[in-house]
Every structure is written in C-alpha cells, then in structure tokens.
Amino acid sequence: MTTPHTAPGGAAPQPLPAAPGADQHPALALVNTRTIRPTGAFDDLAEPAAALDWLTGSGLLPTRRTLTPGEAGRLRALRECVRDLFTARLTGDAPDPAALAELNSALAATPFTGRLHWDGTADGPRLESRPAGGTPLDAALTRLARDAAELLSGPHAEAVAACGATGCIRYFLRTHGARQWCSQRCGDRVRAARHYARTRAAGTT
Structure with missing residues (x-):
C-alpha cells in the first residue's frame, strides 16, 4: 500500500470543492483527503x-472527544487501502491482499444491528442501523x-473514476x-493547458 504524504510546513491550502459523489459516499470523501496541490502533497x-x-x-464521530495518534493512523491506513482497492477496480488488476485484509478487518470491527425509530411525527417509522459494540472509532471505520x-461491489462500481487531470x-x-x-x-x-499547447505549436510552425 502507498504511504500518505504531508504538505511541507504544515500550512493548510484552500479546501477543494467536493468531488461528485463524495457528499453521498464518505469512503469517496475519505480517499480524497490526500491530494496534490501546487505547493506539493497534502494530507487532510x-x-x-x-x-x-x-x-x-x-458525522462519523460524536463531538467533544479526542483522537490519539494511533487512532488517526488507523483512519489513514483505511484510506490508503480503499485507494488501493479503487485503483485495482479501475485497472482490473488483482487487489493487494493486505489492502483487502485491512478493509475486511474494518468491516468486522463493529457489529451493527437494526433499530426501528418511531417518534410519532409525520415522518413515520424508519429503520436505522446502529453499532452494537466496539468503540466510536471502530464504528466510524x-x-x-x-x-x-x-461502492466497489454495487451498482455504482462502474461509475467510480480517477480524475483525468495531470497531477490530480x-x-x-x-x-x-x-x-x-x-x-x-x-x-x-486541463483545457487551459491544451490551449497553451495548441498556441505554442502554432507559433513554431
């Protein structure tokens, strides 16, 4: 699996707009917390x-708690394994066994049970999935x-794509x-780079 990077000097750049699908899929938002910026590699x-x-x-953890360096490392490790699995899905290659094991370990970290929630409002009853054990971080992972x-196995699997812009x-x-x-x-x-290349080529002919 690849190793996450940190921006030089630790200065946080301006946040990028959410990629399509990231608002609906936290795993997609997770893999996009590591980016390449004009100043170099950055890790959110x-x-x-x-x-x-x-x-x-x-919304994956309750507020007013702390996160240890080891717990943050578990989150980054899961991100890197998901990135590797996305890459394998796109290339058609066999996934890294370590990445697959990491994902399956996270899947098993916390059992979830169904709970019927019904507060008598016009919304009516709804079925919720709640953690039945483990720590809050286990449940988040x-x-x-x-x-x-x-995402990897469902109907949206074919829609997962890597950005085609150089450096992204x-x-x-x-x-x-x-x-x-x-x-x-x-x-x-990308369009600006193509325009520049065409203009430069035209100027040399």
Missing part, C-alpha cells in the same frame, strides 16, 4: 486534530469500510459518461 488527516475534525464534520465495499489523484463518481475530471477547477486547468 496528517494530525490527530485534523483527522478528528474530518470525522466529526462527516466500519461505516467507512462498508461504504467502500458497497482524486476519485469521483461519473455523473455522465463523458466526465473526466473531479471538479470544474481540474477541467479548466
């Missing part, structure tokens, strides 16, 4: 406090692993067959 989860902010902001497994390592869900980039920003950058 490099520090425990940043990893905690991401987990709580994603299991949710992320489950979402990744569903983000993944997204294709909203239509012609989409090649994770954001308008990447698309504009």
Whole structure:
C-alpha cells in the first residue's frame, strides 16, 4: 500500500470543492483527503486534530472527544487501502491482499444491528442501523469500510473514476459518461493547458 504524504510546513491550502459523489459516499470523501496541490502533497488527516475534525464534520464521530495518534493512523491506513482497492477496480488488476485484509478487518470491527425509530411525527417509522459494540472509532471505520465495499461491489462500481487531470489523484463518481475530471477547477486547468499547447505549436510552425 502507498504511504500518505504531508504538505511541507504544515500550512493548510484552500479546501477543494467536493468531488461528485463524495457528499453521498464518505469512503469517496475519505480517499480524497490526500491530494496534490501546487505547493506539493497534502494530507487532510496528517494530525490527530485534523483527522478528528474530518470525522466529526462527516458525522462519523460524536463531538467533544479526542483522537490519539494511533487512532488517526488507523483512519489513514483505511484510506490508503480503499485507494488501493479503487485503483485495482479501475485497472482490473488483482487487489493487494493486505489492502483487502485491512478493509475486511474494518468491516468486522463493529457489529451493527437494526433499530426501528418511531417518534410519532409525520415522518413515520424508519429503520436505522446502529453499532452494537466496539468503540466510536471502530464504528466510524466500519461505516467507512462498508461504504467502500458497497461502492466497489454495487451498482455504482462502474461509475467510480480517477480524475483525468495531470497531477490530480482524486476519485469521483461519473455523473455522465463523458466526465473526466473531479471538479470544474481540474477541467479548466486541463483545457487551459491544451490551449497553451495548441498556441505554442502554432507559433513554431
């Protein structure tokens, strides 16, 4: 599996717009926490406090708790295994056995049980899946692993794509067959580079 990187100097760049599908699939948002920026590689989860902010902001952990360096490392390890599995899915290669084992370990970290929630409002009853054991972090990792497994094996598997912009390592869900980039920003950058190449070629002829 690959190793996450940290931005030089630790300065956080401006956040990128969410890639298509990341709002619906936390596993997709997770793999996109490691990016390549103009200043170099950046890891949104490099520090425990940043990893905690991401987990709580994603609704995967309750607020007002701490995250140890080891726990943040577990989150980064899951991210890297999901990235490797996404890559294997796109290339058609056999997955790294260690990545598959990491995902399956996270899937088994916390059992979930169904609970019927009914508060008498107009919304009516709804079935919820709740953790039946393990730590809050175990439950968060299991949710992320489950979402990744569903993406890899479910109806959206063929829509998972890697951004086609040079230097971008983000993944997204294709909203239509012609989409090649994770954001308008990447698309504009590619189009600008193509325009520059055409202009330069025309100037040398």
